[in-house]
Amino acid sequence: MARAGARAESKDDRLELTVADLKPGELAKVRRLEGGRSYVARLAALGFTIGAPIKVIRNNGRGPLLVGLRGTQIALGTREATGIVVGAVEEEAAPRKPLDTNYSIALAGQPNVGKSTVFNLLTGLNQHVGNWTGKTVEKKSGTYQYNEKQYEIIDLPGTYSLSANSEEELVAREYILTEKPDLVVAVVDAATLERNLYLVTELLLLPAPVVLALNMMDVAEREGIKVEPEVLEKAIGIPVVPMSASRGQGIEALESAVEALLSHRADYKPNLPAILPAHEPILEAVKDMVAAYVPEDYPASWVALKLLEGDEALSSLMKAKLPPAEWKAVDALLYKHEDAVLDIAGARYQWIGRMVRAAVVEPPVSRVGFTKKVDRYLTHPVIGTLALIILMGGVFWLTFSVGSPVQGALSSLIGGFAGTVRTWMAGAPHWLSELVAGGLLGGLGMVLTFLPILAIFYLALGFLEDTGYMARAAYLTDRFMHMMGLHGKSFMPIVLGFGCNVPAVLGTRIIESKRARIQTALLVPFVPCTARLAVVSIIAPIFFGPAAFWVTWGLVAFNLLVLAVLGLLLHRFAFEDEHVAFIMELPLYHLPNLKTIGIYVWQNLVGFLRKAGTVILIASLVVWALSYFPTGEISTSLLGVFGQWLEPVARILGLPWQVFVALLTSFAAKENTVATLAVLYGNINTALPAVVSTAAGLGLLAFQMLFVPCVGTIAALKQETRSLKWTAFSVLLMAVLAFGVAAAVFQVGRLL
Amino acid sequence: MLRQLLAILAAGGLETPASLAASLGTGAVAVEAMLGKLEELGYIEDLSAELQASCSDAGHQCSACKGCAACGAGRGKLARGGRVWSLTVKGLGAAGRGWGHI
Numbered sequence: 001m002a003r004a005g006a007r008a009e010s011k012d013d014r015l016e017l018t019v020a021d022l023k024p025g026e027l028a029k030v031r032r033l034e035g036g037r038s039y040v041a042r043l044a045a046l047g048f049t050i051g052a053p054i055k056v057i058r059n060n061g062r063g064p065l066l067v068g069l070r071g072t073q074i075a076l077g078t079r080e081a082t083g084i085v086v087g088a089v090e091e092e093a094a095p096r097k098p099l100d101t102n103y104s105i106a107l108a109g110q111p112n113v114g115k116s117t118v119f120n121l122l123t124g125l126n127q128h129v130g131n132w133t134g135k136t137v138e139k140k141s142g143t144y145q146y147n148e149k150q151y152e153i154i155d156l157p158g159t160y161s162l163s164a165n166s167e168e169e170l171v172a173r174e175y176i177l178t179e180k181p182d183l184v185v186a187v188v189d190a191a192t193l194e195r196n197l198y199l200v201t202e203l204l205l206l207p208a209p210v211v212l213a214l215n216m217m218d219v220a221e222r223e224g225i226k227v228e229p230e231v232l233e234k235a236i237g238i239p240v241v242p243m244s245a246s247r248g249q250g251i252e253a254l255e256s257a258v259e260a261l262l263s264h265r266a267d268y269k270p271n272l273p274a275i276l277p278a279h280e281p282i283l284e285a286v287k288d289m290v291a292a293y294v295p296e297d298y299p300a301s302w303v304a305l306k307l308l309e310g311d312e313a314l315s316s317l318m319k320a321k322l323p324p325a326e327w328k329a330v331d332a333l334l335y336k337h338e339d340a341v342l343d344i345a346g347a348r349y350q351w352i353g354r355m356v357r358a359a360v361v362e363p364p365v366s367r368v369g370f371t372k373k374v375d376r377y378l379t380h381p382v383i384g385t386l387a388l389i390i391l392m393g394g395v396f397w398l399t400f401s402v403g404s405p406v407q408g409a410l411s412s413l414i415g416g417f418a419g420t421v422r423t424w425m426a427g428a429p430h431w432l433s434e435l436v437a438g439g440l441l442g443g444l445g446m447v448l449t450f451l452p453i454l455a456i457f458y459l460a461l462g463f464l465e466d467t468g469y470m471a472r473a474a475y476l477t478d479r480f481m482h483m484m485g486l487h488g489k490s491f492m493p494i495v496l497g498f499g500c501n502v503p504a505v506l507g508t509r510i511i512e513s514k515r516a517r518i519q520t521a522l523l524v525p526f527v528p529c530t531a532r533l534a535v536v537s538i539i540a541p542i543f544f545g546p547a548a549f550w551v552t553w554g555l556v557a558f559n560l561l562v563l564a565v566l567g568l569l570l571h572r573f574a575f576e577d578e579h580v581a582f583i584m585e586l587p588l589y590h591l592p593n594l595k596t597i598g599i600y601v602w603q604n605l606v607g608f609l610r611k612a613g614t615v616i617l618i619a620s621l622v623v624w625a626l627s628y629f630p631t632g633e634i635s636t637s638l639l640g641v642f643g644q645w646l647e648p649v650a651r652i653l654g655l656p657w658q659v660f661v662a663l664l665t666s667f668a669a670k671e672n673t674v675a676t677l678a679v680l681y682g683n684i685n686t687a688l689p690a691v692v693s694t695a696a697g698l699g700l701l702a703f704q705m706l707f708v709p710c711v712g713t714i715a716a717l718k719q720e721t722r723s724l725k726w727t728a729f730s731v732l733l734m735a736v737l738a739f740g741v742a743a744a745v746f747q748v749g750r751l752l
Numbered sequence: 753m754l755r756q757l758l759a760i761l762a763a764g765g766l767e768t769p770a771s772l773a774a775s776l777g778t779g780a781v782a783v784e785a786m787l788g789k790l791e792e793l794g795y796i797e798d799l800s801a802e803l804q805a806s807c808s809d810a811g812h813q814c815s816a817c818k819g820c821a822a823c824g825a826g827r828g829k830l831a832r833g834g835r836v837w838s839l840t841v842k843g844l845g846a847a848g849r850g851w852g853h854i
Binding site: 160161163165192194195198310339341342343345346347349352356362372375379475478491492507509510512583584585586 | 838841
């Protein structure tokens with residue numbers, strides 16, 4: 001029979017043969033796979049791994065080739081065939097001897113560790129897919145041959161442990177216990193060993209010997225994680241095979257390790273996770289009590305351990321097996337030690353920690369390392385808080401310095417256009433031209449000029465969020481909340497409030513204690529939501545120009561101070577706190593994705609436009625109608641009469657009644673303040689400084705930040721507190737506070 | 753190790769996997785795995801879904817506004833960060849019982 005190697009030598013030495021070059025009947029070994037990563041992975045998954053012997057069955061130079069690989073026939077396209085570089089086989093294949101030994105191997109592992117790739121590499125196309133008897137869980141089995149031995153391999157469902165929490169976990173452990181495979185191959189992800197080894201700690205307790213397939217070594221290497229398989233092998237005391245299954249690497253070593261362990265089973269002495277000494281007598285007691293009734297296939301010590309872990313499936317099984325009186329005694333013992341699972345599982349994690357410390361060298365610099373380094377500063381109580389102040393100040397600064405001039409220009413445009421509309425509609429009834437020019441363009445049009453400001457605001461926020469920073473901002477906020485007696489579950493609703501108060505109030509339902517829930521719900525409206533901040537972003541520059549971003553920061557800080565004082569008072573006099581810890585994942589820092597930020601900005605702007613087209617539009621028209629009818633003059637209109645009635649109150653704040661009315665309309669939606677001002681004044685950029693002093697302007701902003709929340713938040717408050725009394729208290733408290741603070745700011749300000 | 757973790761959590765305050773890892777002298781990945789185990793055993797609960805539901809329940813308000821990251825992110829994660837957990841009554845009880853129970 002012709003051999004590939006012989007023909008390769010007769011050609012140019014630099015020329016390498018591919019499968020496409022082989023003739024029918026020729027034998028060769030795979031030397032290399034070419035054609036890109038995903039392509040190579042696909043070939044590897046078919047069983048074309050380095051060193052795998054192949055035989056060409058059909059190759060007529062055109063169309064697909066047929067090759068024999070691992071006992072099966074595979075059709076290859078010409079492109080695939082030219083990607084498989086082959087070399088000579090050392091010897092003529094001897095006539096196949098009858099296979100004398102059959103072994104059964106179980107393949108176990110967590111989901112997403114490359115278990116299926118390993119299975120495909122081992123079996124090629126020699127596999128069968130069905131279902132586990134009586135289960136909906138998929139069962140994959142296959143065969144492979146190695147050194148004249150045949151192995152049947154069962155791909156167990158992906159599981160995180162063997163604790164019978166799911167059908168998959170039950171299937172996996174039942175198979176190992178009752179079908180008694182000769183060996184279990186545990187596939188783990190080398191890049192996340194700490195997460196993967198828990199299943200191994202459970203597998204080691206079962207009767208079948210275990211080979212550890214340390215997969216994804218390439219991924220670990222890429223992440224800068226150095227895993228030392230030899231050290232891990234010594235530490236655990238079982239064979240460890242480094243692999244990169246997606247590249248077809250390590251499969252032969254795995255086959256060899258499986259064969260070696262099956263041949264030298266007596267040498268298998270794994271280092272098992274120990275149970276804590278305090279639990280040993282209890283474990284022994286449980287074992288003694290149940291041993292006589294344990295089903296034949298189950299090791300009694302394993303059953304006892306699982307019962308102590310609170311395994312429900314085994315508890316039901318043993319309850320059915322034991323006489324009621326004896327089970328009662330077992331059950332009482334187990335109940336007494338119901339938390340033993342913490343120590344048993346805890347000891348496993350300690351074992352994992354030891355193994356990982358021995359065999360894994362963490363990356364000196366990686367995303368994890370980078371995040372850790374940066375977080376040392378950004379989550380530091382002092383430096384982190386300063387960074388938060390600077391970053392948020394930067395957001396405001398950017399918003400004001402770029403957005404405000406654009407908004408001003410748009411505002412002038414809208415004002416000019418309103419004048420043009422009035423000219424166009426000179427022949428139409430006066431009320432109609434005023435409705436369009438004053439009501440629609442003045443109110444809604446002016447609100448729409450916010451768009452550039454909002455776009456920049458959300459762009460900056462989206463950027464911070466997408467880098468992973470905002471979670472740190474939330475983390476830092478917790479220290480502040482501790483100061484006011486708000487702990488644990490109160491934290492997250494308060495943080496949510498910075499986005500929108502409505503879901504924040506609804507989010508208080510996670511708090512079990514009713515008193516703590518009401519306390520948190522009452523405090524949420526003091527968190528400045530994006531709508532409040534958007535209005536402040538528009539009004540602050542009108543009065544404070546370049547200093548607007550400091551003023552805005554000051555207002556946010558003041559709101560939080562009010563929240564803190566109120567929180568302390570409620571904590572001291574009305575409620576008790578719920579002192580429960582909260583754990584929050586902080587994502588790794590990463591480069592922001594422009595598309596993600598774009599979607600975030602877009603979603604928020606569309607949301608704002610929807611609001612503008614509904615609530616704000618209606619409010620603008622209502623305000624316009626009230627300010628126009630019945631006389632066509634604002635001073636004698638319905639709103640004018642009402643406003644003049646309110647004027648003495650407004651004067652305490654240094655505000656004209658029009659501005660005070662505008663503030664009151666924020667009850668429907670916070671943005672209505674600006675819409676109303678625009679309806680009543682036209683171009684607010686020029687009109688407001690003429691009628692409101694700087695001191696009164698600051699009071700106006702403070703009022704806007706502290707005043708009663710929007711109607712949606714009030715409805716949510718009523719829903720969550722289930723109390724009209726507490727809802728009314730919240731509304732009244734905020735109204736009084738807003739008025740009091742605004743008056744104080746104006747009265748003190750005008751003295752300076 | 754899980755008991756130590758519960759004891760830290762029972763002391764209150766906001767923790768992150770990294771801060772817990774520092775307290776326990778282990779890695780953040782290990783802490784995440786342990787948190788997963790404690791959740792599976794019912795000692796802590798993942799509140800992300802419930803908080804996320806509060807956004808859905810906000811209905812029109814949220815669909816119109818989408819001002820908050822929790823509602824706008826659409827990833828089932830809060831503030832574009834990650835999951836959030838809290839101790840359950842069972843967790844608090846276990847932290848209180850400690851070894852004396854044995």
